[in-house]
Structures are given as C-alpha cells and as structure tokens.
C-alpha cells in the first residue's frame with residue numbers, strides 16, 4: 494500500500510532514500526533547508542570530495558546509480574605517505590587484491606546525481622529552501638519556514654524520516670519526548686577540528702601529485718590528507734587540535750600559518766600558492782560522534798548522520814548513511830511494508846553496526862595519524878597484502894570495513910581487532926622480511942581460526 498512519506502534533508506542519505514521509497518511505490522515529499530545545489534555556486538568555488546567505497550556503491554546500485562557514480566570518481570588504490578623530511582614513501586595499497594580500492598568523488602557531484610535521478614519519479618516532490626524547525630514524532634508532522642516565500646509551512650504524512658544530518662532538527666523532536674520514549678543521546682567532540690584547503694590543478698589540468706592515491710602527511714598529533722578531484726585539483730584537509738602548539742588557535746598571523754606548513758609539510762607549500770589566504774578564509778569545522786537511541790517511534794525514524802554522526806577517519810560516514818537505506822529496504826521487504834514493524838526492526842538490527850563504525854572511526858584517527866609510518870604497522874600491512882593476494886577468503890580489518898559490504902560493521906570490528914592484535918604481536922616478535930610460503934600458510938590458519 495502506498496504511503497505519504499516526509500523526508501527531511503535532501504543530502505546523500507535523504508535523496509537516496511527518497512529514490513528507494515518511490516521505487517517501492519510510496520509518495521515522497523523531500524524537504525531541504527538549502528537551495529538547490531545544482532543551481533548554486535560551490536562554497537567559495539571549492540571542490541569538496543569524499544571517499545566512496547563498496548557499502549555506498551551497493552546502496553547506489555539499488556537505484557541503478559552505481560556505474561554513474563563510478564564515472565564521476567577517481568580510483569584511489571592506496572595511501573601515499575609523505576614524511577616530514579619531504580620524502581614520499583611507497584604507495585601502501587588498500588588491498589592485496591586487484592580491483593579493491595576506494596573512490597574519490599565530489600560531494601555536490603554525487604548529491605546532484607541523486608537529485609537528478611528524482612526527476613524519473615513523479616511521486617517524489619523536492620521542496621528546496623524548506624527549513625524544518627519542529628517535528629512531532631508521534632504524528633509524523635513537521636513545521637518550518639519556506640525561505641523562498643518567507644512563510645511558515647506545516648505538513649503531515651503517514652511517516653516521517655529525519656535525514657537532516659548531524660545537527661538534526663527531527664532528533665530534537667525525540668529529545669523533547671522525555672520519559673515517554675526515554676531517548677538517550679551523547680555527543681563526543683574531538684579536541685581536533687578540520688580545515689579544507691586546495692592544491693590547484695597544474696598546467697593543462699594535470700594532477701600535481703600522484704592522482705590515484707589518498708595522500709597522507711602523518712605528524713603524530715595532527716595530519717593532512719589530500720584526495721584528487723576530476724579537474725586536476727586536490728581537496729586538502731588539515732586535522733589539528735584547537736588548543737596547544739601547534740593548534741588552530743595559535744595560527745593567527747600569515748607568518749604563523751606559513752611557518753607551520755613550512756616546518757611540518759615542506760613538500761606541500763610550493764603546491765599551494767593560495768595557502769595563507771585559503772587558511773584564513775575557509776572555516777574551521779568541529780568533529781564529533783553522535784550516538785542516540787531509540788531511532789524510532791511507530792511513525793518516525795532517524796537515519797544517516799541524524800542518527801549516528803561519526804568522525805571521518807574511516808571514510809565511512811556517507812557509506813554508512815547510504816548503507817542505512819539498503820538495510821531499511823531489506824527490512825521493509827521482510828515486514829511487508831508495516832512501517833512500525835520495520836522501524837523497530839531497523840533500529841534493533843542497525844544500532845550495533847552504527848556504534849561499531851563510530852568506534853572504528855575514532856580508532857582509525859590514531860592509526861592514520863600515529864601508525865601509518867610505524868615499522869610494526871608497515872610490516873603488518875605487508876603481511877596482510879600477501880595474505881589477501883594469496884587467500885581469497887582472508888580480509889584485513891580495513892578490508893572488512895571497506896570492501897566487504899556483506900559483513901556488518903560490528904562483525905568487521907570484532908574480527909578485525911582480533912586479527913590486528915595477533916598480527917602486531919607476531920610482527921613485534923618475528924623477522925617479517927621474506928616470509929616463506931609455509932610461514933604465510935601458518936599465519937593464515939592462525940588468523941582464520943580466530944573465534945569472533
């Protein structure tokens with residue numbers, strides 16, 4: 494039976510969800526507080542990109558957009574580590590298997606692809622500049638302001654789904670219920686914030702550093718990463734503490750900024766002619782983890798970052814938010830389109846996986862920052878590459894999270910952490926250069942015998 498569904502937030506999760514629900518035969522009203530990004534200039538002309546991987550691609554495949562997304566992406570086959578001395582270490586592949594890599598994709602480009610696809614569904618109505626300010630989560634009703642006309646609006650549906658991001662206004666509706674639903678909520682900020690900068694394209698649109706890599710400049714308590722864009726530029730992100738030395742709050746003058754980059758990222762400075770101006774004019778963003786529960790009432794559901802914002806260090810926030818849609822779609826199949834049953838089943842199944850990727854993402858911050866140039870970590874990655882190349886059923890923690898979309902995040906976390914512990918102990922105690930085939934077989938059996 495067709496229902497009237499209100500979705501708040503036409504970001505990556507909400508727009509994909511609208512497509513999937515319209516495909517299931519529902520009538521969808523998608524409310525977005527901003528204007529149509531396809532008709533607006535990018536913020537200060539900047540390209541912002543994201544790492545897209547198999548979970549996100551599997552979700553996009555639900556509506557036939559996987560290949561279209563791949564066509565907008567640049568494959569990143571591994572991490573390229575840049576040391577403080579300015580040297581570039583060898584590429585550390587993401588997998589020992591051919592074809593397992595992540596993709597760099599433009600955030601507005603992917604969002605526009607999803608929005609364009611709504612045109613094929615007459616039952617999706619997208620209302621831009623519709624800012625939802627109140628959500629009645631027991632009656633699937635919202636109130637807000639239409640910024641185009643300046644007028645207030647009210648809307649009710651059979652169900653309401655909040656995909657309005659980390660600062661969700663629909664989630665406020667859950668918080669206001671008090672003891673009625675006993676809503677739990679936590680927000681954990683990192684001491685670190687982030688700032689997006691840019692390496693512009695070189696002559697003739699050329700990429701000035703290796704195109705098919707995610708570049709990392711790890712510096713113990715802070716780091717820079719860079720992901721390629723189709724136009725030859727790279728989006729560069731500095732992750733740094735707000736306080737302390739070095740810290741965002743201490744970088745005040747042009748000399749402070751240039752001095753900091755010259756000291757810690759010498760090979761980046763010549764590639765970024767607008768570094769100081771960009772640094773001063775681009776905002777510093779905060780990073781945090783939001784956990785909450787329950788995500789549902791009988792007629793309202795939270796999905797995507799609205800339910801579980803995670804820090805970006807596993808490159809999984811968007812992938813997880815799009816996988817949410819895939820999971821809900823499967824549950825709707827099983828619950829014969831009963832929304833109340835589906836929403837309850839979805840929360841029960843999905844919450845532990847969202848918690849797992851939140852914890853993995855914080856853990857990966859330390860791994861990327863502190864360990865990618867550590868000898869035991871490098872030795873472990875080398876063995877993992879050999880294992881993945883030789884044994885099709887072996888997958889490292891990174892591989893389980895990133896390329897094994899059939900393995901839930903919670904299982905990937907448990908198995909991956911146990912494997913990591915075993916392998917790091919092994920690398921610490923043994924000579925790992927030139928491991929023989931017999932020894933590799935022994936390692937493989939030990940790892941495959943780990944009980945999860």
Ligand SMILES: Cc1cc2nc3c(=O)[nH]c(=O)nc-3n(C[C@H](O)[C@H](O)[C@H](O)COP(=O)(O)OP(=O)(O)OC[C@H]3O[C@@H](n4cnc5c(N)ncnc54)[C@H](O)[C@@H]3O)c2cc1C
Nearest residue numbers: 502504505506526544625658797798805808809810811812
């Ligand atoms: C620096 C950084 C790097 C990241 N890198 C990656 C990466 O490499 N890979 C990855 O998978 N993830 C990454 N992420 C995470 C990813 O951006 C999010 O997980 C993803 O955008 C979540 O999608 P969403 O649709 O749930 O929320 P959002 O993308 O936040 O979309 C929410 C939408 O709701 C709208 N909205 C908000 N409030 C209202 C309202 N009151 N009424 C109506 N509309 C409203 C917003 O305008 C927006 O369009 C990164 C995040 C950050 C901060």
